[in-house]
Amino acid sequence: MKYRNAILIVLAILIADQVLKIYIKTHFVLGEYVDVSGDWFKLLFVENKGMAFGMKISDSSWGKLILTLFRLGAVFAGFFILKSLVRKHYSRGLILCGTLILAGAAGNLIDSIFYGMIFSESIFHVAHFTPWGQGYASLFHGQVVDMFYFPIMQGTWPSWMPVWGGDEFRFFEPVFNLADASITTGVLVLLVFQKKLLHKKSLPADRVKQEPEAVSSHS
Secondary structure (H helix, E strand, O other): OOHHHHHHHHHHHHHHHHHHHHHHHHHOOOOOEEEEEOOOEEEEEEEEOOOHHHOOOOOOHHHHHHHHHHHHHHHHHHHHHHHHHHHOOEOHHHHHHHHHHHHHHHHHHHHHHHHHHHEOOOOOOOOOEOOOOOOOOOOOOOOEEEEEEOOOEEEEOOOOOOOOOOOEEEEOOOOEOHHHHHHHHHHHHHHHOHHHHOOEOOOOHHHHHOHHHHHHHOO
């Protein structure tokens, strides 16, 4: 896979992710939902200050800033790593996994950096675009928009079970977005098929002799 093709995939996922997030942000009040398919698939508007699936490292504003800066560094590094994988002729599958992870990280990074500056609050009214800097939070402190909710199964843990006995459970509880799904897909495929993916493509003999040209054509 050529580097420009990987970048096109990243851009396609980014556009789809942001279009969906902006639609949810500007059409739903926080906590509002619609049933997409019965009771097991809903579009539920939630926001989180943390990582994928609502995880976070701290409740403080410093924790949010550190997370956003970490995301920013990871995304910049991701572009260089992706380009290196292409130049070194790693498998198409590995490059695609890296592309999915990078696209998802960049998608959530956009929310974290900019959404607080350009959107009003969503708590009591549907949010709207605001003049730059008049939104609900400062730069790098935006909240990530999530919407996919799959409460496929719910019930109560058996009373004999330690710790959770008698508590209600729901599967799948976390609410996530397209960027989260992209990251998760890339990571899971990489973990499951790592033996097949973590190798370099073998080049024909004539291309081995012309490695500098091959490298430049893939950059």
